Amino acid sequence: MIPRLMQSVTLPAAQVQASRRQFLIGALAAGTGIAVGFHLLRASPASASETTSAEGANSFSPYLIIDGDGTVTVLSSQFEMGQGSYNGIATLVAEELDADWSAIDVKGAAGNIKAYGNLAFGGAIQATGGSTSMASSWERYRKAGAAARAMLVAAAASEWGVDAAEITVENGVLAHPSGKSGGFGAFAAKAAAMPVPGDVKLKQPGDWKLIGNADLKRFDSARKANGTEQYTIDVKLPGMLTAVMIHPPLFGARVKSFDPSAARGIKGVVDVVETPRGIAVIGEHMWAAIKGREAVKVEWDDAAAEKRGTQEVMSTYRDLAKKTPAAAARKDGDADAAFAQAAKVIEASFEFPYLAHAALEPLNAVARMNEDGTLEVWGGHQFPDVYQKLAGEIAGIAPEKVRLNVMKSGGSFGRRAVFDGDVVVEAVHAAKAIGFRAPVKVQWTREDDMRAGRYRPAYVHTLKAGIDADGKLLAWNDHIVGQSIMAKTAFEGMVKNGVDPTSVEGASNLPYAVPNQMVGLTTTDVGVPVLWWRSVGSTHTAFAAETFLDEVAEAAGRDPVEFRLSLLEPQSRHATVLKLAAEKAEWQKPLPEGRFRGVALAESFGSVVAQIAEVSTDGSGQIKVERVVAAVDCGLAINPDQVRAQVEGGIGFGLGAILAEEITLTDGKVDQGNFDVYTPLRIDAMPKVEVQIVASANPPSGIGEPGVPPIGPAVANAVYKALGKRIRVMPFSKSLNA
Structure with a gap:
């Protein structure tokens, strides 16, 4: 998806200074109910009446509507594509509202950047991507629920002639010790006329019933299962x-x-x-x-058409990868001097093909x-x-x-x-x-989707590492060659000094302590349209870095997990998830004959994931991924069950890509047209997945994408132990069947 780096983007429309962003709670009558929302302002106005201003009569939109029948409809600023953003946002609202979970529904909202702009991107654009849905929604949707609750309580107190502080709210019902009670619907219309609270108090974590509830099931599970959910x-x-x-x-x-x-x-x-x-x-x-x-x-x-085929494009990339990078994305210390002093130098190159998004709905x-x-x-x-x-x-x-x-x-x-x-x-x-x-x-038909689409760019990496006589990593060099996703788009301004951050993310910010490090980039000009693809740059950078690091660990005579930990701060998030994954996978315990393990660690979209893959081989050169243990730190897990589902889905998505998926071209034409030749993971190839979530009080970070990057290198590292073969050309089928 869209990279997390977008949070620093500056767009010409509806620019908002984050330091001055404030929420104004507002409410309006909605038939027999109440609508509550926030207005994103440059400065806080004196009253709610100022929400209609010269900036536009439609500058205020609700975040939730409570109807006369008690139904709570959450209007989501985030688009639902299966990642569970609707469910997460519904959880935030229902928690603070104390709503009946069975009475919750969510609909997509649009048409008002001021109300629905993604706060992770500065509020300048309404966009769903970069695994930012929960980060953008975390505060404002909870405040919407809390405000609506306060107004409902005020309406009930007025009607019953009691102190609002004596009223309790639970599962969509307001109650008073006198025995009086009523559902949200009974007070929705009157609540719309109540004064809007100037500030709302949010629940403390100890009072949460829905947020962090591992047993809470998605509100839309039934209609997804019975086929009544509606798509375009x-x-x-x-x-x-x-x-x-x-x-x-x-x-x-x-x-x-x-x-x-x-x-x-x-x-x-x-x-x-x-x-x-x-x-x-x-x-x-x-x-x-x-x-x-x-x-x-x-x-x-x-x-003016692109007429080159895959072989021609990749041949050009290989030649460029041998040359000096056109731009530097990271330069620490003096890598050249460190390589000259190294006791051992390890080198490798990696190739990654174009990939289709291949969503189920064309x-x-x-x-x-x-x-x-x-x-x-x-x-x-x-x-x-x-x-x-x-x-x-x-x-x-x-x-x-x-x-x-x-x-x-x-x-x-x-x-x-x-x-x-x-x-x-x-x-x-x-x-x-x-x-x-x-x-x-x-x-579009499937063939249209496959042949007229946008693709994860193809890349070539050349890596070089130097270690001293004691096996300490002294130097690291990664030269990346491929197309820019940001160039010639509204985000072109993010390309600085020749570096598209989406090309190098995951490589230019490696968490490992290497004193001399160089990450270079050479951006190519190819007529194939490219776009962000689930986990964007980390889909190739994590694979190259984590498989190469295993090679370095072997050259140093070190255990792969121990070697990584030696390069990490002991109390860091990275070390924590790596140790947790190793513990749960019983890394030190011998496996039965024919089983082999591999490890990988990656940070993307603010979250850190470690995965240990277990593969089997029947001796014929073919492998099967049997089990994956994943440990994830994604900040506070709003919906733990959904976090697990996203990591599981990310593993399946990423595993299919590295095993067999590729888009190739012959004389400029895409060869693949349907799932008979472009082969996402089949159900019988899905491994058993165990997800461990690190408890955290930090705000939620991304989870829709971070499960993807580590699976490829973890499996590749296990395959090396199984077959003695390094996988350096994607997909695996090319190397294993060669």
């Missing part, structure tokens, strides 16, 4: 048409001409139109659109122009204010006239966080091309 692919509107796209077969190619006549003659095909991103074939239903697409004849202008979006001149867009809006602006520009209307329906998404892993709005733009363009006479859903 499920959207059906009266008169809705379906469009499929014809994208250029080469990245950078453009439509030169096309003949739609045969397609228009197919039953069910409504129109064939050109858009800036290709040709949209619009039909009464998906099948008609697909058959129409097959009949369209297109001539492409590929003069990209899609729906656009409809309403009679009142507002445009509605349904989709997995990971960057909602960006898409709102783009949709408005295409439709020729003001952004505030674009209403976004934030749908849950069947996965994203960063794929829906794009600055050109790809599928959203396609839907609006297609609807506009037919005069907005009907709603249009653009639905």
Whole structure:
């Protein structure tokens, strides 16, 4: 997903100075209920009435709504793509509100950066990514719940004629020692007229019932299990048409001409139109659109297209990796002098392919122009204010006239966080091309998703380490070659002195104490579109660093766990999780014949994860990952069960990638099209996973992504013990089957 480094980004719209950010609690009537929210201000106003200002009449939005029937609907600033952000935010609200967990629901909110801007990114953009959802929501959603609770109590006290301090709240019911009681719904309307508390007192950890509750199950588990959860692919509107796209077969190619006549003659095909991103074939239903697409004849202008294949690209990378880096991301001490003095020098190179996000739900979006001149867009809006602006520009209307329906998404892993709005733009363009006479859903097929997508960049690392006669690590050098994700985007300003932080994160901030360290970067110019992918830079930097560190430990004659601990501060988070993982995996205990262990440690998105993988081999050269013990420090675990699920999911996601996944190109065209050749982890290859959560009182840090980086190197290190083979070219299938 989006890197945690985004928290320092400065964007032109809605910039907010964090040091002056304050919450203003506000409330408004919502039918028979109450809506409570916060306004993100440059300075605190004198009263709630000032929330409507010159900055815009829509500068105040609620974070939660309590209806007359007692239902509590949380309006989430964060997008739900399976990572559990809705559940976490619901927990924060319900805890402080003392709500009935069974009466909680969550919906996506958008259209107001001031209210919904991600605080981890300075409040400048509403975005979900970088594993920041809980960090951004931790304080403001608890305050929303606490404020609503105080107003409900005030309403009940007024109606009953009692002291508010005598009223208790539990599971959505207010009660008084006199025997009077009532649910939230009974007081919601009156609570909306109560004075808004100027400050609210949040619960102390000892009073929490939901936060940190390991037995609390997700509020949406049932509908996910029974298939009633709704995604964009499920959207059906009266008169809705379906469009499929014809994208250029080469990245950078453009439509030169096309003949739609045969397609228009197919039953069910409504129109064939050109858009800036290709040709949209619009039909009464998906099948008609697909058959129409097959009949369209297109001539492409590929003069500016990328025509190199994988072998050519990687050959160039290997040559560049042997040269002096174009930029320095880290330089400590004098590495060259240290290498000259080293008793032993170890060197290795690593190669990582392009990777697809391969989310279960292919990209899609729906656009409809309403009679009142507002445009509605349904989709997995990971960057909602960006898409709102783009949709408005295409439709020729003001952004505030674009209403976004934030749908849950069947996965994203960063794929829906794009600055050109790809599928959203396609839907609006297609609807506009037919005069907005009907709603249009653009639905990508799996092949579209695989071949016209964005990818985790390919990389090459060359590493070098020097140790002295006693096995002490003296010097470390890592030269990274690959494309920039940030370049030519709104985040281009984060590229400093030729260094894209997403290319080097996890390498430039290694936690190990190495006195002489150099991390260099050479950024390449390739026409393949790239994007953040779950755990971003750490997906390759952690693998290179942690497998190479095992090689260094072997050269020094040291145990891999003991060697790492010798390079860490004894009381650090890194040392703590590493020791915990080693203890729970019984690192020092001999394994049965045919079983082997490997270890890896990585920090990403503010969290530290250590993993010990246990693999087996049948002697034929094939391996199976049997067990993974993971220890994680992610700050305070709001939902421990969800933390475990995310680490388990991250391990499965990362394991599939390193075992067999890769995107390759032949003459510029993507070779893979579906899961028959691009193979995410199959269920029978999923290992047993045990997750240990370090108790912490620190604010929550990321958890959606940090489980991914350590699994590859942990398994690779175990494979070396099993087969005596170092895995240096991804995926494993290339090395193991060679």
